[in-house]
Amino acid sequence: MTKARAIPVSLHEPGEPLPRGPRLEAFLELGFRPLYIAGCAWALLSVALWIYAPQWLSAPLSGVAWHAHEMLWGFVATIAVGFLLTASATWTGVNPLKGLPLAAACLLWLVARIGYLAGGNIAFYVAAAAETAFFLLSALALLRVMFKGKSKRNYGIPFLVLGLGIANCLYLRASLSGNYMVLMQHFETGLICMAVIALLVARRVIPFFAMRAIPGLAIPMLTRSGQAQMVLGILAIVLGLAGQKAPMALALAATGLVGLYQIANWKPQAVLRKPILWILYLGYAAMGLGLLLAAAHVAGFGSAAFARAAVHVHVIGMAGFSVLIIGMVTRTALGHLGRPLQLDQSMVASYWLMLLAVVLRLAALVPSSAMQPLLHASAAAWVAAFILYLWRFAPLLIRPRL
Template sequence: MSSLLSIDEPVRAPARPRPQWRAFTEMGFRPLYLAGCAWALISVLLWVHAPSLLRGELNGLAWHAHEMLWGFVATIAVGFLLTAGANWTGRNPLRGNALAALCLVWLAARAGYLVPGRPAFLLAGIADLVFFLWGAAALGRSVWLTRNKRNYGVPLLLAALASAHLLYLTAAVSGDYLGLMRYFNAGLLSMAVLTLLIARRVLPFFAKRAVTGLDIPPHTRSGHWQLAAGVAAIVLLLAGAPKGAALALAASGLIALVQWLAWKPWTARRVPLLWILYAGYLGLSIGLLVGAAQLAGLVVRVAWPAHVIGVAGFSVMILGMVTRTALGHLGRPLQTDRSMVLSYALIILAALLRLAALLPSSAVTGLLHASATAWALALALYLWRFFPMMIRPRADAGGQATPVMRIKPVVAPRG
């Protein structure tokens, strides 16, 4: 007799792996992406809504500028480079308890700037210096031991960020406003050069993998000229030659625009993981030209270059990178969901509102608050979506943290 009704037990979804300390500290992007994005959210809300809580030696505008550049942007860069370095060299630069210790040093720096008194300030400054030099040394060791000549200069850019940080704090303590701005701009340009170097490598690689049949040039030779122009701009700025720095910076920005157009940005319009990176690269390119105009005396307000480069450039690109590279290294499909796309829209809105607030009008306060709200929501969405993934093993690791002591190097890094 044939069966008229068959009832099978439902197939149970595989149990969600539990959080693991080993997984959380297996690569630099996991704790440092979360830490950098969380601090970006908290520090902006403090700056806009509770500035009275900023009672440390480095207070007010000096604290805000420092924490945005070195506490947020450069922190994400260290997390990215420690992760990418494993792909470039086949050696994981830092992991486990050593990576956790690096994160504790970072936390000590963030807390120290908020505590009143010179001892706390000195502790914070030293902690930040150790953080960047430790990251540079760990990456440099992997690069040197594997004779990865293509990346010999990357740890030096991290060391330049550390040096600019130290000079910035020295100027802040001595009350040297002109020195403060010069060293902040040097740090900003060091970060811009590093960002251009990384983005020029990964953006064409990501694009060709995401868009079927897309063929775009890597612009390796123009990237070398761009790198040389950026380094020249930093040296000339520190040497007190703003006109020469303006020319070098303009050259770097124009090369970036040419690269952006050559990479066919219109082909990325249906791929959120791509168009957010294109948007950030465009913002950074324009920001470099605005910075050149300011150094040449054509733009009066010194806040314009920092915010175009920092908010429209770095921040937009960072949100795209911490999404794309995290998904790849977590073994997840390279696809966005609604929360991720919404976070992209919010970070771009935050950038536009912040730039609008630089224009003289009666709506400045409202624009600032609206920008801070959009900024906080964008980063909160990222943290909400990615925190549960970051503290667990890779999706394809079968519930166990993957060993990462030796990683097969690839020609074009995915992170």
């Protein structure tokens, strides 16, 4: 892909000062403000802990179990909830969470992160209860505004968020038993549930963002294929819970192929010079590819290397979710903060750092003497990407919209 030229502009108008100072009411105005900061900060901290200080992770949720949990439910799902709480206000005209209720949701999230790190059974149960309450509160808030705003096409979204919470409960229970096979089954359920949410949301917003950014560009919304994709994704979850591996693999493969079909019809050649768009295209395409690899894993196809769960998990989780996230938390924050939809050099740098982290992490999956150095280099690029994002956006997210 051709490297795009960064536009050296500020995130506010030339000569215009930032609002005088941070304001709590602005910070708690919409879900994306605190949850984007929390999710991105936790993304860099949790990876730094996992790679550079794993000895700080204490049972009962420790090691790979802690890392997988915090990446999916502590990072990816947090950003997704922040986006949905914000987008639903636009879809329905009703803000689902703001002020003290939003602060309560963020406090529950924080208690969960601290509890899992603290170790010990009491802290674990407190963290599990807080995290369950976080997903339940978010799902109920979304359900309330969907019905109040009569947003029928979005009625399923609160139940997908609730599904994320249920999969999280099952995962936490399995972590106490020490049964790795059961643990990974519940992780796969959560991963696919998150993938269905990501595909559903991204399929709607990517064409809209592209047509708004490029005058004259016409992109089909592909509503029918999107509906089929959602049904197939949910079917894959149900079949997985029922232990039907072969049909589940077919449903996963079909979901991934639909995603690749959609991205091919969104005229990707038109966005090559728009980093704020091509980063979303790349993430969406990686999601489709990752679901195909997941199907191969479930069906038992492929070589020994590609049959490992770590391959499709990292393709979906890093190349898919994380690449989409670094693009979405930039684009949606600019839009909701009333800023020009243009990037400065630090933001484009964060995109390239994220892509570098993905490439290095996938390379580290190949058994070799370079695995450890590649892993450390990937973590460093990952941390740098989110430091750049927080450095640029945190001051804006805590201040009023222009």
